[in-house]
Amino acid sequence: MRKLLIIAKREYKATIRTKTFIIAIILMPVLMTGGIAVQALSEGRVEMGDKRIAVLDRTGKMFDTLREAVEKRNTDEIYDSSGRQMQPKYVLEEVAVIPDKVDDQLLKLSDRVRKGELFAFIVTSPNLLNGGAAGAASATIQYHSNQPTYEYVRRWLSGIINDRVISVRLATAGIDRKVVQQAMTPVSVENLGLLERQASGEIKAAEQVDQVVTFLVPIAMLMLMFMSLSITAGPLLNSVLEEKMQRIAEVLLGSVRPFELMFGKLLGYVGVSVTLVAFYLTGGYIVLRHYGYADVIPPHLLAWFIVYQAMCILMFGSIFLALGACCNDIKEAQNLMMPVWLILCIPMFFMSVILQHPNSPLAVSLSLFPPCTPMLMVLRMAIPPGVPAWQPLVGVAGTLLTTLICVWAAGRIFRIGLLLQGKPPKIIDMARWVIRG
């Protein structure tokens, strides 16, 4: 037992101190929230040069509307409260229609876009502002540009033109636009929980369902477990490969039993993952408290999370160690681990389905399939209304049994694999080692 702890302590210290681990622990949340951060940062960092847009208005009545809208936009809408310009100005250019030579005109405009004199040009069909059925059927607006991914200009123009078109159509049909607007205003459905009778006998009003609690917490818990496993997998594998290839294993096996060695390493990694989770949870708690969500994770959920998290590391960690012990380099090990990673990713694949239907037969049976239990049971428990009380208990029993089998089998493979040189064994060889010992 003492030797086991000495191994665990060394493993823990060696992992926590590696640069890769420190970088990973910082980088992982950056990668996960990076997208949002980058978007937030790049907001307002758009190109500010004027966008020149030509309008070939075949209705003859649209240009004035557009010009007014552009003027309003350029003076009012593109500045933030401090007066800083946030969006480029639009500059419109009216092109008079030459009836027989429209194609030539369009070609010329295209050339001007290519030369950079124009940003884009727009063509409206002659019947655009006709009311009635005939106008609605065949009216078109054509937007030409050589930067199809820049959507702002097209969307903005579309909004302005359609607004005008709808007004004209309503007017032609003799309907007041205000009436339509009032009629079409939707009524929102409040998302509420259930009412409760309090101890004092009063009925407690239902609370608003909080989007953060219902979606963010379950997803965050699943992600955190997956992350702690994937961050520790690398160092785990590297350390067993180092011990094998540097012949450290031979010295160690002269002092400790192979199972002690493997289990000591596993305990070290449970320690590492607990450190990792504590780091993220503390960080998460500080952020949540800042936004007034300090109590979104109920303590019992946290306790279950830690139990499942430890079992998850033991279960998959022992498999990683056994496979690592059979390989000569990280590449071989990664090949061998491919199927394990696929199983590990099942909870990720089914996350969104289970979020929608947390108590469907699929969700229940997947969350009772031991390799998926830790992540999926925690996910389901975090989604209101939670799960029946027997499910987490059965889940723990199944996972515990599987974990014990994994650790035991891995111990047998580990012992033989560690002293083996040359080509890595096949799965069938490993199965034989497990059975024969």
Next chain:
Amino acid sequence: MHAVEIEGVRKTFGSTVAVDGLSLAVPTGSVYGFIGPNGSGKTTTLRMIMRIMHPDQGDIRVLGENATEGEAASDRVGYLPEERGLYRKMQVNEVLRFYAELKGTRDCQRDIDEWLERLDLAAYKRKTVEALSKGMSQKLQFIATVLHKPRLLLLDEPFSGLDPVNQEVIKDAVVAMKRTGTTVIFSTHDMDVAEKMCDFIFMIFKGHKVLDGTLEAIQSKYGADTIRVRLANGGVDFMKLPGVEKVNDFGRFQELRMHPGADPQGILRQLVSITRVEHFEIAAPSLHDIFVRIARPQEQEAGHA
């Protein structure tokens, strides 16, 4: 009293027989040399003594304990594997503490400092292992092996890759351990070292024991069948001399092996009649020569196959 007793041990890996019918008794306090060509079963035997592996058949007793049961050797045994087994990112001091603690030793800092001083590594105490040269890490590994004051020391090629100065340092340390009553078993390819240091020599070849005993006992088995000569001028075809079976030419002198019953005086007379003889010595074969006699014919067969 024997530190190690091996009785009828057989060990196979799949279809390969690594060790077969092996019996051996290592007296407590002796220095026992394991010799034999590469792949003949030395390391397997050492690993079985260490309980890293178990024999398929036979009995092994180490320091009175049954070593065919359980995994991992007793804390009274120290083992230096053939290749260095050190964590590259750990500091010298940390690595030593770690290995000593794994053997159940506490408060070993004074011993660590003493050994580092003794093997001239004190300056590297806080350096990481990867900063050490090959010879230095060999010495570090040696310290890790002896820190817990083992009663039995197993050294797999302790001198390979060391320069003469460091070889001597390790040799002195081994001899000092022996003086305190430690039993030492070491394997080596250096026959000179084996001849000088070992009380007993054990040779294993293709998994079988071929030699076992004191150097004198082994040599007497072969008799005084070797002549060492140095001539003033070369140019003598020794194979044409009567009774000469084999010639080993070292350049400055030659070693002749005689047929059983050949007359060394006849050879000397012949040589004197041809040239000036500067040195003529009738001797027992060296351990090196005995090793080659046992191992070579087989190798040639293998070469022809």
